[in-house]
Amino acid sequence: MDYSKYEPVIGLEVHVQLQTKSKLFSSDANQFGRKPNTQVNAITLAHPGTLPKMNKKAVEYAVKMGIACNCRIESLNCFARKNYFYPDLPKGYQISQHTTPICVGGYITISVNGNEKQIHLNRIHLEEDAGKSIHDAVDGFTCLDYNRAGTPLIEIVTEPCIHSAEEAFQYLTEIRKLVRWIEISDGNMEEGSLRCDANISIRPTGSSELGTKVEVKNLNSIRNVKKAIEYEIERMINLVESGQIITQQTRSFDATNDTTFAIREKEEANDYRYFPDPDLVPFFINQSYIDDIKKSMPALPHALKSTFQTHYGLSAYDAHQLCEDKHTAFYFIATTNYSHNYKAIANFILGPLKQHVNELGIDFEKISLLPQTLAGIIALIDDGKINFSTAANKLLPAIINNNDNPAITAEKLNLIQVSNEDAISTWVQQVINAMPDKVNEYKKGKKGLIGLFVGEVKKISKGKADPKLTTSTLEKILNEQ
């Protein structure tokens, strides 16, 4: 089948739980994993006579995300009620921003196959989460846990400008990175702090009209979003190619076989009867408030990536890798205060240190090696006192948890390279004497054998011979004979 005849058009709706201390409209704690129904006061349970009271921190977090996504932050903000009945929705309506989203427009830059692309946002708005219905805990019953009810959420809605499953994958990866970077959410899809619904349609390539869309829900990992989109695109193309019609549906992803199945037809859509919530007065956001938040925010990954290339001379690849995570990026910057060998710092962070945190399964934030200690290690490499692989494999493990002085430790562990010409000359002479045949071959032009000689010197010096000096000494002696 010729898939290039069709262009997929995808819009994503991402819900992010904000990690505020309390809920959006009540003083209840806002934590994941607590015993069911232990963060449920009268407001959360919608007892008669209760009123919502807005959490200002949630507004601040939403504004942060808006700034990070280059959005316009709106001055006038109202809350509306979205009315529907469901047991995990205590009030019988969800409080959400309907006509006045807090952030409008904006974009997120992703990179697909080395090419950058801007994914344009329609809006970001604030709303409250519902509780959880648990259908499989007690036979014949649905259990309700209202701990999550009222948790602040932002919903980030893209324009229908995503055209492949890979773009969607990169976009979500970027969103997750950003919310962690600016510390408004843990971005954990498995625990539901980040949730995604995908609106998918296809159209003949070159057309500008939108096709009938299908909304896919229950996507609990970034990988599944990608799989669901791939499946849907193929399903839709097959339908059209076989002369069938795509119907507007809500579908659910089945992770057991990577397919989707219909859960609702369009006709069953709810009439949510939105209207302004009379219990909450409109609130206004002014420019100085936005400026203050902006000042309090860390440098953002996209900006840092280019700084790393222009100011520190790193490759695009290294810059990108360092900016995968805020703590890694800022660890790099912290280390540059103590060492100017930027390339070596990047190599050390992206190599041995990354490997270390991966092996332990910890976040980079938890690393105990201080930037100045790392700079000390790099100084030893720069001075030729130790080589990279010895530093990474022998010195680093010895000081990664205690930050002992790198030079003293290297000395103690007998890792310092010998740069003494006499000592090296002696070792070189030993090797030449022991391998007359190879020496002859070398002299006849098999210059590649130099590596073998260097290796032999390394062996008898127990790794301490400075490899550069060894090479030059070898060349000097061999060329003289």
Place this chain on the structure above:
Amino acid sequence: MFTFSTIAQYHNDLLNGTTTCVDAVRYYLQNIGKHASLNAFIEVFEEEALQRASSLDAERKSGKTLSPLHGVVVAIKDVICYENHAITAGSRILNSFTSLFSATAVQRLLDAGAIIIGRNNCDEFAMGSTNENSAYGPVRNAADVSKVPGGSSGGSAVAVQANMCMVSLGSDTGGSVRQPADWCGIVGFKPTYGRISRHGLIAYASSFDQIGIFSHNVSDTALVLEIIAGADNFDSTVSSTPVPAYSQLLHHTPYKPIKIAYFKEVFEHDGLDVEIKKAFHEYVGQLRQKGYIVEAVQFPLLQYIVPTYYVLTTAEASSNLSRYDGVKYGFRAALNENDDLTALYKKSRTQGFGKEVKRRILLGSFVLSAGYYDAYFSKAQQVRRLLVEQNDAIFEQYQFILSPTVPTTAFNLGEKRTNPVEMYLADIYTVYANLVGIPGISLPLFKHSNGLPFGMQLMAPQFKEADLLALSQQLLNAK
């Protein structure tokens, strides 16, 4: 022998030692028992009230100065939460529900030394004009037991009317305090929207609801208001405008001369009782003679206010009452083996809510639904805005608005049940204050030839409660 005229007089008697808080509570408990057939209370906190009275007496005898509402016996409409006490909103759907917290108004009453004597019967979720829509049966008017007391705060009105408490709290969404006060011959006051916290007031229509006060006299209203009004962290819509000492401002003359407007169109209303119309005109004449400037102004929007009110309040109510779904608390219908979730909702709400509440939920859901939203809800919001503008214009030239409180005296029990539209039109003079958010008070001034009391309503600009209460005091003193 305990007697009561004002809280000030009661406090004097307490200090003189001629009465005690226990005497007062016993007196009211006795009256409550005597008038049980009026059905003004859903629950009486007999033991608790007596205990509190006796500890207040002990406090006073130990020389402690009197708190502002020391020993004041208060009844509360059963839509106002009182911690660890049942609350029903006059509905079966809240059957066996206990509130976990006290309304801000109740907490402030308690902190000021008041004694809560019981919960008053009312129209279900404060929806009604006769107090016949209660799951706990109708309330009867003490002036004539064949008549209704008005609604929705009928129980609270009758509790004051028949001396079952000193003052009571009601709630006023479209006249639910002023109208029953009018029909029971007492003072009924609704403050500016946002003057008293709604925290702990069961919502009917959030942008209209205010707690109101029933009393025998204006000075008691002023005293209670200054205690319960003011900023509150639990309610985003409450105002932080400072609360003056209303009770100290009753004798000030706010303006000279005082300029009062009345709406010409009020007298074109078909349902206006001839005698009430006449009394109003004579009263206007008397006021003019006393030097007040009283003038008729045009108010062409009058015919739109009842429809606007019902569109907006039912819309808000349909959403406010969604939480009563049989899932979390309150009444849940018995279900059959194969009943699904929808059956749980339908049966619980069908059996739990009364007819009038269901009518308003349906109306409200209709006016908010796709396809009708613009024609009804949006249009009504626009009219509300126009009303606010006209109201502002009137108050640029006048300091008060005067009108009858209700077009008729109290209905017979059962009389208007069959015709809701006629019933809704009885609210024509009171809903205005809620639509534009201004304070209003119903003053007991007249007696009809049918033997029933009726009064006049006085309204003032937002947050001009001090002026409104001062003029009310003047008018009642001159009666």
